[in-house]
Amino acid sequence: MVSDAEVASQTVNSAELGLAGWMRWIWRSLTSMKTALILLLLLAAAAIPGSVYPQRSADPNGVASYYKNNPELAKVLDWFQLFDVYGSIWFSAIYILLFTSLIGCVVPRTRVHWLAMLAEPVDAPARMQRFPAYAKVTAQTSEPAVLDRAEAHLRKGRYRVVRRKGSVSAERGYIRETGNLIFHFSLIGVLVAAGLGGGFSYNGQRVLVEGEVFVNNLASYDSFSPGVFFDENNLQPFWMALDKFEVDFDLQNTTNIGTPLDFRAFVTSKLAGGEKRESVIRVNEPLEVPGAHVYLTGNGYAPVLTFKDPDGQIAFSGPVIFLPQDANYTSLGVIKLPDAKPNQYGVLAFFYPTKEQLETGAFTSIYPDPVDPMLSMNLYVGNLGLDGGVPRNVFSLDTHGLEQVAGGKSGTKALMLKIGETKQLPGDLGSVTFNGLKRFASLDLAYNPGQVWVLVFAILAFIGLAISLSVPRRRIWVRKFESGFEVAALARNDDPRLEDIVANLVEAIAPKKGN
Amino acid sequence: MTDVKLDLELAQQSLVFIFASMVVYTVSFLIFAWHLTNIASNKGSGAVISTKLENIGFALFGFGALIHGAGVVMRGIAASRVPWANMYEFSISGAFVLVAIYLAFYRLRDIRIIAAFVNGFVLLILGAATTYFYVQVKTLMPALQSYWLVIHVTVAVLATAFFNIAAALSVAYLLRTSPRIASSTKKFVVGARRVLEFFPAEKTLERLQVRFNAVGLILWTFTLAAGAIWAERAWHRYWGWDTKEVWTFIIWVLYAGYFHATATRGWTGRRAAWLSLIGFTSVLFNFTIVNLFFKGLHVYSGL
Ligand code: HEM
Numbered sequence: 001m002v003s004d005a006e007v008a009s010q011t012v013n014s015a016e017l018g019l020a021g022w023m024r025w026i027w028r029s030l031t032s033m034k035t036a037l038i039l040l041l042l043l044a045a046a047a048i049p050g051s052v053y054p055q056r057s058a059d060p061n062g063v064a065s066y067y068k069n070n071p072e073l074a075k076v077l078d079w080f081q082l083f084d085v086y087g088s089i090w091f092s093a094i095y096i097l098l099f100t101s102l103i104g105c106v107v108p109r110t111r112v113h114w115l116a117m118l119a120e121p122v123d124a125p126a127r128m129q130r131f132p133a134y135a136k137v138t139a140q141t142s143e144p145a146v147l148d149r150a151e152a153h154l155r156k157g158r159y160r161v162v163r164r165k166g167s168v169s170a171e172r173g174y175i176r177e178t179g180n181l182i183f184h185f186s187l188i189g190v191l192v193a194a195g196l197g198g199g200f201s202y203n204g205q206r207v208l209v210e211g212e213v214f215v216n217n218l219a220s221y222d223s224f225s226p227g228v229f230f231d232e233n234n235l236q237p238f239w240m241a242l243d244k245f246e247v248d249f250d251l252q253n254t255t256n257i258g259t260p261l262d263f264r265a266f267v268t269s270k271l272a273g274g275e276k277r278e279s280v281i282r283v284n285e286p287l288e289v290p291g292a293h294v295y296l297t298g299n300g301y302a303p304v305l306t307f308k309d310p311d312g313q314i315a316f317s318g319p320v321i322f323l324p325q326d327a328n329y330t331s332l333g334v335i336k337l338p339d340a341k342p343n344q345y346g347v348l349a350f351f352y353p354t355k356e357q358l359e360t361g362a363f364t365s366i367y368p369d370p371v372d373p374m375l376s377m378n379l380y381v382g383n384l385g386l387d388g389g390v391p392r393n394v395f396s397l398d399t400h401g402l403e404q405v406a407g408g409k410s411g412t413k414a415l416m417l418k419i420g421e422t423k424q425l426p427g428d429l430g431s432v433t434f435n436g437l438k439r440f441a442s443l444d445l446a447y448n449p450g451q452v453w454v455l456v457f458a459i460l461a462f463i464g465l466a467i468s469l470s471v472p473r474r475r476i477w478v479r480k481f482e483s484g485f486e487v488a489a490l491a492r493n494d495d496p497r498l499e500d501i502v503a504n505l506v507e508a509i510a511p512k513k514g515n
Numbered sequence: 516m517t518d519v520k521l522d523l524e525l526a527q528q529s530l531v532f533i534f535a536s537m538v539v540y541t542v543s544f545l546i547f548a549w550h551l552t553n554i555a556s557n558k559g560s561g562a563v564i565s566t567k568l569e570n571i572g573f574a575l576f577g578f579g580a581l582i583h584g585a586g587v588v589m590r591g592i593a594a595s596r597v598p599w600a601n602m603y604e605f606s607i608s609g610a611f612v613l614v615a616i617y618l619a620f621y622r623l624r625d626i627r628i629i630a631a632f633v634n635g636f637v638l639l640i641l642g643a644a645t646t647y648f649y650v651q652v653k654t655l656m657p658a659l660q661s662y663w664l665v666i667h668v669t670v671a672v673l674a675t676a677f678f679n680i681a682a683a684l685s686v687a688y689l690l691r692t693s694p695r696i697a698s699s700t701k702k703f704v705v706g707a708r709r710v711l712e713f714f715p716a717e718k719t720l721e722r723l724q725v726r727f728n729a730v731g732l733i734l735w736t737f738t739l740a741a742g743a744i745w746a747e748r749a750w751h752r753y754w755g756w757d758t759k760e761v762w763t764f765i766i767w768v769l770y771a772g773y774f775h776a777t778a779t780r781g782w783t784g785r786r787a788a789w790l791s792l793i794g795f796t797s798v799l800f801n802f803t804i805v806n807l808f809f810k811g812l813h814v815y816s817g818l
Pocket residue numbers: 030031032033034036040098099101102103105106179180183184187464465468469493768770771772774775778
């Protein structure tokens with residue numbers, strides 16, 4: 001008898017079975033080759049918009065200017081995450097599905113392959129003549145001798161061979177599937193290593209003038225972007241001084257004058273508890289210290305200036321970073337003197353490494369090395385707004401509400417200085433001296449503990465792929481057949497040599513007369 | 516102090532050689548085309564004249580390749596570096612590799628019949644290179660001064676050449692297996708069908724296409740990985756979804772899809788051939804449109 005309780009539990013069971021059945025069906029569809037194919041094509045298509053629209057990760061300025069030029073459209077695009085394609089929900093959904101499918105696909109295949117490698121080559125099938133490569137042999141020799149020869153021939157071809165009663169089965173190219181599995185597993189490795197590595201990574205920027213020292217802590221960076229798992233305490237304690245910066249520009253080849261040939265940053269670095277070390281950083285040749293790679297990303301001039309108040313007090317003294325504006329290093333610098341007496345003022349200055357006056361009267365630089373260097377300065381008097389607590393970009397000067405007292409339409413010419421010169425500032429503001437010229441280097445400090453593993457898995461994937469695409473997998477059978485023998489071969493993939501292989505085997509077991 | 520000597524004189528001579536090779540290629544192209552029309556119209560006394568014609572075509576094609584190769588080498592000497600640092604140089608070197616690989620395989624495999632297409636395509640590349648992409652020899656910008664320029668770009672050019680030949684085979688395969696061409700009675704199509712009969716069998720076309728794409732994909736995988744290694748040196752991160760990185764990735768995924776198609780029931784044959792063509796179209800797109808019009812870090816078209 002079936003009790004009510006049992007019936008109830010059975011109904012539940014069958015409902016669960018229905019659900020389980022559904023799940024199994026979904027799982028089976030997800031892990032089918034066709035789904036994998038569609039997901040791969042989708043992934044390729046989904047990657048395209050990221051090359052069309054500027055991406056926040058690679059080109060934040062591009063996104064900002066897109067917003068400025070097409071504010072309405074930008075909002076819509078942003079809603080669809082088209083400025084963050086590779087972190088978007090839809091892109092992630094595709095690759096997560098793809099990798100789920102991948103795992104669901106390769107795990108069972110690994111088991112099957114493992115069993116296949118342990119097992120002997122399968123028995124000769126019943127009807128061999130259906131196979132793509134097939135031959136009949138009438139042999140005079142006795143059966144064992146023929147099969148012996150077949151066995152020897154196949155072993156020489158590095159087949160795994162098994163002799164059964166009246167037949168030989170052979171298989172080779174197991175490593176094809178092994179390579180294929182290594183390839184697919186390594187892709188998972190690449191993804192995981194890239195994800196974790198990104199989480200623990202950081203990168204930060206710092207501009208260093210010749211003679212300055214960088215100490216590796218968060219406060220020393222001009223900008224810093226950590227991954228989600230980054231811990232400040234993991235910053236490697238070390239310091240690094242920029243001793244000298246050199247640039248070579250081409251002066252020889254007429255079509256190439258002024259083109260940079262090489263940038264070199266000479267640095268001295270020291271790890272906590274380590275030895276001092278001198279090295280040269282170049283583009284493509286970062287400095288590697290444990291826990292950080294230091295890359296050279298940019299450079300320019302840093303004129304050393306001294307501003308004095310009318311009473312001789314120093315209002316500012318030191319190198320000022322000038323940002324290059326063109327290939328000949330016409331550079332723009334901003335100095336703000338909020339503490340100058342009697343008035344605070346700001347300076348908007350241009351630096352010309354090799355000055356040349358245009359017909360319009362304006363200056364420009366015609367060569368990037370300091371052959372004939374000159375500074376020109378525009379002065380602005382008024383409230384610089386620095387004590388308002390609003391952070392201002394030191395590379396720009398908001399001239400709104402300021403009075404221009406030198407340069408432009410102020411009536412007073414811009415101040416022109418050569419190295420070593422001192423000039424009085426107009427309006428009894430004091431004086432300025434152009435003491436000398438230094439260079440600066442923009443450095444990128446980055447560390448990604450995952451990238452080594454990404455590389456390891458990428459190499460494994462490459463090897464796996466190369467094996468899988470170049471090793472043929474074949475099965476061959478030889479079997480006694482009424483008046484002779486039959487030979488057949490089958491390949492896992494399209495195999496152009498299959499017929500030749502059968503022909504060679506036939507030749508080996510039943511050599512034609514005269515040979 | 517770094518010293519580089521650019522030899523403008525030699526660069527000029529290199530250009531002359533490239534033009535000369537284009538002249539020879541034009542002649543061989545006309546011969547191959549004539550050969551095809553002969554087959555199409557069933558004229559000429561049988562296969563004999565055709566093969567003779569074809570042989571002359573190949574001799575000229577090879578001769579053109581020699582001049583072309585000399586031009587490429589001279590360009591490299593003139594610049595004292597590898598001749599593939601801008602689009603012009605990449606085009607002439609890439610076209611040369613394509614010809615070299617094709618000529619290396621034409622004896623081994625029955626792909627002679629696509630000579631007119633390969634030849635025509637090479638002429639097209641050289642034409643575009645000399646007309647639109649030409650730039651004076653320049654030194655390398657520091658970001659490009661790396662042995663990875665040699666490794667990464669050489670392998671990329673090789674991969675492109677293999678994909679290219681595979682794509683030509685895919686076109687042949689698609690034409691050959693097209694039901695519409697098979698059933699048409701239009702005069703032009705009937706002629707084309709006669710040409711197609713000279714092509715290797717469907718199975719052979721398919722097989723060769725898979726083989727060339729396989730080599731292409733292995734090389735492309737290497738290109739992708741080598742690019743990432745170089746990017747770590749030059750741009751401080753191994754991967755950053757720069758436009759060129761995006762397209763390298765897209766191409767890689769498309770060819771991965773292609774290989775899945777060759778192993779998926781219902782997707783082998785014509786569908787796979789279409790995928791092979793889509794893959795190669797993105798390779799071309801990556802080299803032309805992306806280089807010229809997309810913003811990114813790979814800014815060395817030199818234009
Ligand atoms: C990240 C996603 C994937 C990529 C990039 C990828 C790539 C490739 C490539 C390039 C091949 C051809 C080379 C070879 O035979 O080893 C291949 C083969 C193969 N893939 Fe994938 N795959 C992916 C996901 C999958 C998934 C999800 C499945 C299962 C549904 C799968 C199953 C297979 C199988 C069975 C083959 C062998 C085909 C043959 O016998 O030739 N792959 N894959």
